[in-house]
Amino acid sequence: MVGSVGRVTGKVGxxxxxxxxxxxxxxxxxxxxxxxxxxxxxxxxxxxxxxVTEYQPPRTVYVASLF
Structure with missing residues (x-):
């Protein structure tokens, strides 16, 4: 899961x-x-x-902007 690329669908802040x-x-x-x-x-x-920089099961991730 770490290293996966995705798209924000609900504002993260x-x-x-x-x-x-x-x-x-x-x-x-x-x-x-x-x-x-x-x-x-x-x-x-x-x-x-x-x-994704960190994954915590079952459905939580910590993310950073790709650009």
Missing amino acids: AGLVGEVLLHVPERQGTEAFLAYLATPGDPLPTGTQVV
Whole structure:
């Protein structure tokens, strides 16, 4: 899961629990995960491409902007 690239579908920011869609090859599809910012900074608006830096089962990820 770490290193996966996805897209924000619900704003991710300080004090906010956002949502990202990630491709999960084991299940041959795309799934939604709860997302937090990996490092403090500007919020990530909807549509931003992100990379997963940490995964906490079952459905929580920490993300950083890809660009």
